[in-house]
Amino acid sequence: SAVISQKPSRDICQRGTSLTIQCQVDSQVTMMFWYRQQPGQSLTLIATANQGSEATYESGFVIDKFPISRPNLTFSTLTVSNMSPEDSSIYLCSASPGGSYNEQFFGPGTRLTVL
């Protein structure tokens, strides 16, 4: 199993600013994932972050808007840049310590509100 923490847990930001979300895993993992979720709805994958390589972004998400860092095997950051109210959502970090064949563990989420 894995324990994943995220900071901040919530934030209220002004339009046009940027927010960096931190994700810490209590064990070394190869792949980390960043998702977006509207309350009560399904998860949308933003990108997959592998240590030592560029993140792989899903359709509709671009690096300039959502830059990701993965400096080591236990940590990642997601930045939401030049925010607009449409970016208001819950952002979730996830990892699979057991590898691609096994379950994912999720952080508690960061609830972002953009005014």
Added chain:
Amino acid sequence: AQSVAQPEDQVNVAEGNPLTVKCTYSVSGNPYLFWYVQYPNRGLQFLLKYITGDNLVKGSYGFEAEFNKSQTSFHLKKPSALVSDSALYFCAVRDIGTNAGKSTFGDGTTLTVKP
């Protein structure tokens, strides 16, 4: 491409009655199937998985799921529901061969257990 369908947005059951939350999937290779639960204002928690072996898998909190290859289904079940089981449930599939370990999540089913 892989996909997951949860045909019911909402399932309502009385406490003590059996519950079923439905899930069907589509993958090009071998399916790796998962159920996750999300309690209000919490992150997702892993419930159970099917990788290989017995078609009936048992997981946390008394839940079980039956893998049916011919019907491409992976329904979540519990013999006797508790009020505390009320939550949002997600079915997910990982297709290791063609999708680099990424998960596809269903839209979610809200389970309400009434006393």
